[in-house]
Amino acid sequence: MPLVLEKRPAAGAAALILSPLLAVALTLASSIVVFWFLGQDPWRALSVYFLLPVSDFWGIQEVAVKATPLVLIAVGLALCFRSNNWNIGAEGQFLIGAICGGGVAVWTHGWGGPWVLPLMLVAGMAGGAAYAMIPAVLKTRLRVNEILVSLMLVYVAEFLLDWLVRGPWRDPFGFNMPQTVTFAPEATLPVLFDGGRMNLGTVITLVVVAVAAVVMARTVKGFEIKLVGDAPRAARFAGFDDKRLTIAVFAISGALAGLAGVMEAAGTVRQLLPGFSPGYGFTAIIVAFLGRLNPIGCLIAGVFIAITFIGGENAQIILRIPRDMTMVFQGMLLFYVLACDTLILYRVRRVAPARRVPT
Amino acid sequence: MSAPVPLLEAEAITRRFATLVANEAVDLKVMPGEIHALLGENGAGKSTLVKMLYGLLQPDVGRILWRGKEVSLPTPKAARALGVGMVFQHFSLFDALTVAENVALALDETAPLAEVSERIVEVSRAYGLPLEPKREVWRLSVGARQRIEIVRCLMQDPQLLILDEPTSVLTPQECDGLFATLRTIRGEGRAVLYISHKLEEVRGLCEAATILRLGRVVARCDPRAETAGSLARMMVGSNVGEVRRARAEGRAPVRLRVDNLSLASDDPQGTSLRSVSLEVGAGEILGIAGVAGNGQDELFGVLSGEARAPEAGNIVLDGEAVGWSGINARRRKGAAFVPEERLGHAAAPRMPLSDNALVTGHAAGGLARRGFLDRARMLGWVDAVTRAFDVRKGPRDPEAASLSGGNLQKFVVGREILHKPQLLVVSQPTWGVDAGAAMLIRQALIDLAAGGAAVLVISQDLDELFEVTDRMAVIFHGRLSPAYPTGELTREAVGLLMGGEGFAAPREEAA
Numbered sequence: 001m002p003l004v005l006e007k008r009p010a011a012g013a014a015a016l017i018l019s020p021l022l023a024v025a026l027t028l029a030s031s032i033v034v035f036w037f038l039g040q041d042p043w044r045a046l047s048v049y050f051l052l053p054v055s056d057f058w059g060i061q062e063v064a065v066k067a068t069p070l071v072l073i074a075v076g077l078a079l080c081f082r083s084n085n086w087n088i089g090a091e092g093q094f095l096i097g098a099i100c101g102g103g104v105a106v107w108t109h110g111w112g113g114p115w116v117l118p119l120m121l122v123a124g125m126a127g128g129a130a131y132a133m134i135p136a137v138l139k140t141r142l143r144v145n146e147i148l149v150s151l152m153l154v155y156v157a158e159f160l161l162d163w164l165v166r167g168p169w170r171d172p173f174g175f176n177m178p179q180t181v182t183f184a185p186e187a188t189l190p191v192l193f194d195g196g197r198m199n200l201g202t203v204i205t206l207v208v209v210a211v212a213a214v215v216m217a218r219t220v221k222g223f224e225i226k227l228v229g230d231a232p233r234a235a236r237f238a239g240f241d242d243k244r245l246t247i248a249v250f251a252i253s254g255a256l257a258g259l260a261g262v263m264e265a266a267g268t269v270r271q272l273l274p275g276f277s278p279g280y281g282f283t284a285i286i287v288a289f290l291g292r293l294n295p296i297g298c299l300i301a302g303v304f305i306a307i308t309f310i311g312g313e314n315a316q317i318i319l320r321i322p323r324d325m326t327m328v329f330q331g332m333l334l335f336y337v338l339a340c341d342t343l344i345l346y347r348v349r350r351v352a353p354a355r356r357v358p359t
Numbered sequence: 360m361s362a363p364v365p366l367l368e369a370e371a372i373t374r375r376f377a378t379l380v381a382n383e384a385v386d387l388k389v390m391p392g393e394i395h396a397l398l399g400e401n402g403a404g405k406s407t408l409v410k411m412l413y414g415l416l417q418p419d420v421g422r423i424l425w426r427g428k429e430v431s432l433p434t435p436k437a438a439r440a441l442g443v444g445m446v447f448q449h450f451s452l453f454d455a456l457t458v459a460e461n462v463a464l465a466l467d468e469t470a471p472l473a474e475v476s477e478r479i480v481e482v483s484r485a486y487g488l489p490l491e492p493k494r495e496v497w498r499l500s501v502g503a504r505q506r507i508e509i510v511r512c513l514m515q516d517p518q519l520l521i522l523d524e525p526t527s528v529l530t531p532q533e534c535d536g537l538f539a540t541l542r543t544i545r546g547e548g549r550a551v552l553y554i555s556h557k558l559e560e561v562r563g564l565c566e567a568a569t570i571l572r573l574g575r576v577v578a579r580c581d582p583r584a585e586t587a588g589s590l591a592r593m594m595v596g597s598n599v600g601e602v603r604r605a606r607a608e609g610r611a612p613v614r615l616r617v618d619n620l621s622l623a624s625d626d627p628q629g630t631s632l633r634s635v636s637l638e639v640g641a642g643e644i645l646g647i648a649g650v651a652g653n654g655q656d657e658l659f660g661v662l663s664g665e666a667r668a669p670e671a672g673n674i675v676l677d678g679e680a681v682g683w684s685g686i687n688a689r690r691r692k693g694a695a696f697v698p699e700e701r702l703g704h705a706a707a708p709r710m711p712l713s714d715n716a717l718v719t720g721h722a723a724g725g726l727a728r729r730g731f732l733d734r735a736r737m738l739g740w741v742d743a744v745t746r747a748f749d750v751r752k753g754p755r756d757p758e759a760a761s762l763s764g765g766n767l768q769k770f771v772v773g774r775e776i777l778h779k780p781q782l783l784v785v786s787q788p789t790w791g792v793d794a795g796a797a798m799l800i801r802q803a804l805i806d807l808a809a810g811g812a813a814v815l816v817i818s819q820d821l822d823e824l825f826e827v828t829d830r831m832a833v834i835f836h837g838r839l840s841p842a843y844p845t846g847e848l849t850r851e852a853v854g855l856l857m858g859g860e861g862f863a864a865p866r867e868e869a870a
Contacts, residue, residue: 220727223717231707236665237698238718239687 015344020290020301023336030332040319048318049311049329061198063306065268069094069260071302072205073284075212076253078293082216083249084229089135089150090257091281092157093128097258098265099161100127102272105187105265106169106180116186120262128258129251131157136250140243146250154281162274169272179273189267201263208256212295225249257281278309286334305330364427366391366550367412367443367519372421374407381407382418383574389519389567394541394551396561396582398594399571400650400821400854405554408571409521412552413445414438436467444517446508448524449628452496459492462511482510486540501627502533509540520544521552526560538564556594556650558587558858570594591854595821611641613675614782614813615662615694620673620682622661624837630654632661635839637832639782639813644804645842646828647817650857654837655817656699659786662815663696664689676782687722693781695719697772699790699817701764705771708760712752713737715759716744716774724778740777748773749799765796772800776807783807786817801827821850835859 031049032042053059073090080087087093101124108116135149166178174181189199216222228235228242235242260280269276287305291297312326369387373380382404389395399405410416412423414432422429425441432438435445452461459476466475476492483490488506496504505525512520522541526534541551541564555561561568562582570578570593578593615638622632632654639645649655660666661674661682668674668682675681676692686696696719698704706715716737720726726737741756748769752762759767768789775783788804789797804827808814817834818824824831825845832842833856840856855861 218731220717220721220730220732223714223721223732227707227710227714227718230709231703233700233704234707234718237663237686237696237704239664239685239690239722 016292019340019344020292020297020337023290023333023340024304026336026340027329027333030336031329034325034328038321040321045315045319045321048315050307052314052318053307053310058196059310061193061196062310063303064198064202066309067302067306068202068205069264069280070284070287070305071299072201072208072260072263073253073257073281074287074291074298074302075209075295076256077284077288078291078295078298079212079216079225080249080253081288082229082293083225083245084232085136085139085246085249086147087132087135087150087250087253088147088285089132089153089281090253090284091277091279092150092154093131093254093257094261094264094277094281095154095157095161096131097124097128097261098272098276099157099164099261100124100258101262102180102183102265103164103169105183106272108187109181109184112184112186114186116184117189117266120187120266121259124258124262124265125255126258128261129255132250132254132257133247136247140246158274161272161276165272165274171271177273180271183266183270187266188270189263191267197268199263199267201260201267204259204263206299209295209299216295257284283330286330286337290333290337305333365389365424366426367552368424368427369408369412370422370424372408372411372418372423374411374416374418380574382411384421385571385574385576387569387576389550389552391518391550392545392548393567394545394553394565396565396568397552397554397571398556398558398561398568398590400556400594400857403571403594404574405571406523407574409445409523409552409554412438413443413521439467439515439517442516442518443521444512444515444519445521446505446512446523446525450504450508452504452507454497455495457493457495458490458499458507461496461507462492462514465511466514478514479510482513486510486513486543487536488540502536505533505537509537513544517549519550519552521554523554524556525553526555526557534560556858558582558590558855558860561590562587587855587858587860588851591858591860592851595850595854611643613638614641614677615639615784615815616675617662618673618675620661620668622657622666622669624654624657630657630837632657632837635834635837637815637839637842639815641781641811641813642808643830644808644814644816644828646824646831646845647815647834647839648821648824648831648853648857649817649819649834651819653834655786655834657837658834658839659696659698659784659817662784663694663698690719690723695775695778695780695783697775697783697785697788699786701767701771702760706759706767709758711756711758712741712762712770713756715770716740719774720778740774743777744770744773747777748803765792768792769796769799772803776803779810780807780812782813782815784815784817787820788816788818789820789823797823821853824853825850833857835862838862 028046032046035042035045053063073094077087077090101120104116104120104123131153134153135146138144138149139146165180169180171177171179171181189201191197191199192202216225224235224240224245227238228240228245232242264277265272283305287298287301290301308326308329312323315321315325316323365388367389369385372382372385374382385408387408397405397408407416411418414435414437417433423432424430430441459472459479462479463470463472463475479490479492488510490503490506490510525537544551553565562585565582568580568582569576572594582590617635617637620632620635624631630653635658637645647655661668664684664686671680671682673682676689676694679692681689681692702708707718713734717726717732720740726733726740738756744750745752750766750770750773752766762770772785772788785804788800792800801823804814804816816824816828828845830842831845831848831853833840833853835857836859840861
């Protein structure tokens, strides 16, 4: 190989913030070209995508509704990824959280009380955490690759949801549609403003972000997570148990994904149905990286990605641009983030060919 | 039976790595049908030399002749084409593949697996190297893995076989089998270049030896005409003396006691510890010498608590059994540790020094309170270490990896010493460190002991051990010799112990 990547001796802190901004700028620049080829006025298209969603209070609420699960999942994933644990199955943990919490709602339908909602949230977190423990335990006990296990468990969760809403949990008065009953009022998260859709879940998410930010920046536990990820041998030297930490971060990220799932079910959709998640668990991976695996960064990145979701819907209606454009945006964004990271943290160096023996 | 033209000749080979001269004007002649020993301490330049003979490295100056003709060896493949085969100290085998698959992968030409298996059986029968081609490598013992490497070499029909410390991983029985094979190879007129530091082995097997010290050839001899003592003297370059036992009298209270500690290594390439016992008293520096890979890493791991001892009572710290305690529990009792690897083990390369101060200071060092970091004290710790140990760095709190080796070593040693430990276990305190930093670190160790702490230094640097220690023991094959007062020891005596002399008989209790 004539080219190798080698770490730069020291990349400044500024570069770490600059990298995602640069990635956003490059994404916008590339999307101008794409809009051009689609025959759209690029400036109008960009304003529909990025300005219209935040131009009124209703739009901002919609952005918050989309951003809430993304940020919540991404914060958990950031803890995992920071410690070199690759939980790719947040989508599955999200669905299991929705199933466990939604199950409480279905089960108590018609006879519940004010205790239903807290029970749902706890059940959702417990379900997500337990589901995430499967790859964690397999990894620590049997050294099974956590990426594959967590990813494949997504499909298990999808089919479980599919079976439940077509079978035992189907709404008896739902005209045979594959969906559960609409949750009773005591099983739904209260909205924050009348007429809007933003609900208590957004507040809970902001609290989680704040707690996670403090944990990562100011506590020994946050230091442990970073050290295990950066230098596992030094972490053992520091007396940290990497196996226990692996299980802990998987459980936390599974609990947060499960919480996002139950809040999506109880707050936004208010029932369970197949295709209930637009892939939040996968999009949150982009959010986590775009947010530099930092809780505050995840919050900013989650809002940005949510805007592209809403903007994509707007563009579909106003400009008749296919919804796939949103996926293109997100794909480009992840690509540019990774590229900028790589080129800022590493430099490309040519390797000299093997030397000849001097004679 | 030596022919007039050497099979392989190296002439005035010099090879530098940055500022280090690994080989300087080295001459070597290997005759056909000869088992030629290449002797020397760690870092004497043996590995560098053979890597050049096998095409893995190129000399800066000098020439290599094969049957009298000058050759260039840009790659190992070129060396193999010429007839040079090499068996490395660390094996390069795929655990999940079978013996035959591993051999087939390494052959320069492609051949069907069935044919490879047949040839393996042929070669292994001819040389007395039992191997089953269909066995998966992970099922095999270390000795069998080495047989694969040897068979794989012999299948290329080499005229010269290079073996890098082949017996360091073998049991005595396996060693005997290997020697028989090597004699068969010699009987066919092939040559063997045998790297070792085990003197008895070399005396029994080899008829010629080239001895390296600090990158230069210091002697050539017929080892059969030498004694282990004279060979050791040539290797370490010092005078003969007699080892005397320490007197167990008038010593300060014992801070650290290791009692009959045996520990199987979980790494197949590692060394198991076998009934190791030692004592370090307050105010004393105990040195542990030994060639790398004789159990030092395992000993450090079990002393620090990164690995647990089989029994709590195997390790006693200030009168308390701590063999089952973790590293932080031992730190809370006043112990501190400096591992051999600076980057990755002692320090996290991509983290700032303040975070690295936290690595060993979060549990017992007061750098964190109730789980919350005290950033001011962390930075203060960095400043204090910087002042006390003259750590040269640009910014106040740079990444560990941006420091030079010597400065980072001063930091990781200083980080511990500033905690005023009652016991310090340090491995290779000045490995690859410039002279100034080395002097500062050694002085700090001496001062720490003078203040009443017990210090245990594991090192391969005999000069260092003679300079700082009060008593010295040698580790060999996971066993520890008794400790002798350093003043009564000579380099030669230590060299003999490092080569395994005196370890064969059942060991007496440590003084």
